[in-house]
Amino acid sequence: MAQSIGANDARSALTTVEYSRQQVIAEIDLPRWYWLGLAAGWFGMGVVTDFGPGWLVISIVPVFGAVHASVAHRVLSGRKRSSQLSVRAELAGTHIPALVIGFLIALVGVTIAIALIVNADGANHPAAIAGAFAAVIVALGGPQLMAAVRRRALRRAGP
Amino acid sequence: MAEPRFDELIHPSTRLSIVALLAAADWVDFGFVRDRLGLSDSALSKQFATLEEAGYVVTERLLVNRRHRVRVRLTGTGRRAFGGHVAALQEIVATADQTVAP
Numbered sequence: 001m002a003q004s005i006g007a008n009d010a011r012s013a014l015t016t017v018e019y020s021r022q023q024v025i026a027e028i029d030l031p032r033w034y035w036l037g038l039a040a041g042w043f044g045m046g047v048v049t050d051f052g053p054g055w056l057v058i059s060i061v062p063v064f065g066a067v068h069a070s071v072a073h074r075v076l077s078g079r080k081r082s083s084q085l086s087v088r089a090e091l092a093g094t095h096i097p098a099l100v101i102g103f104l105i106a107l108v109g110v111t112i113a114i115a116l117i118v119n120a121d122g123a124n125h126p127a128a129i130a131g132a133f134a135a136v137i138v139a140l141g142g143p144q145l146m147a148a149v150r151r152r153a154l155r156r157a158g159p
Numbered sequence: 160m161a162e163p164r165f166d167e168l169i170h171p172s173t174r175l176s177i178v179a180l181l182a183a184a185d186w187v188d189f190g191f192v193r194d195r196l197g198l199s200d201s202a203l204s205k206q207f208a209t210l211e212e213a214g215y216v217v218t219e220r221l222l223v224n225r226r227h228r229v230r231v232r233l234t235g236t237g238r239r240a241f242g243g244h245v246a247a248l249q250e251i252v253a254t255a256d257q258t259v260a261p
Contacts, residue, residue: 004165005165005251006251006255007251007252007254007255007256010248010249010251010252011252013170013172013248014248014249014252016172016175016176016179017175017179017245018250019176019179020175020176020179020180020183020195021179021182021183022208023180023195024180024184025183025213026184037198058170079185083188083223083224084187084188084190084191085184085185085186085187085188085191085227086184086185087183087184087185088182088183088184088185091183109197119199
């Protein structure tokens, strides 16, 4: 039966298969609201650190961490950007949560470094400025990070 | 690597696209497949009915955020059939390439 079609038909069918797989790989992502919420939270923490009362400054980081943890476990796999499909784990890879968490840990370091530099320069609100800078990195860099993950998944899937 | 086994039920272009989409996912919403393939609801339902009859897919009707959704997923049988079909296609191409090569 396998010989009932020619090589060109088989190539065409394999192209169809590959195109379908690429359409699913294009869905590997985190929801847009996750990055925007994270950016808003990051900026909010900076503002609270500069302007908030002491009790709020102390509690904002653990509260932010708890809220993030409650949301992240549902979206960090990168396999359910929307309610339209769930990408198979072997296609998306299992490294996305570690990659995103690594990105956020690096961003904590960047935020602290910026705050120290801005503070040394004599600015009035170093935490808010650093928070705003980090928020921009999250909002723009997060989607870029996931685009890199998709490119890698495409290369791994191969033609 | 699956054992090559050409599957006539899967091979027609529309059905191959549907099964390939499903093979890359745990489950897919009916609307996603419809939109990606540009099919009407009735045409897609017909394709799913054929695949379901063969035991290749299962459809689930769910209530998500107060909206009725239809989720479709490939069964183990469907996944094995798809893997075998892709292997058969690759074998055809490989055989042709060997014939052409000096």
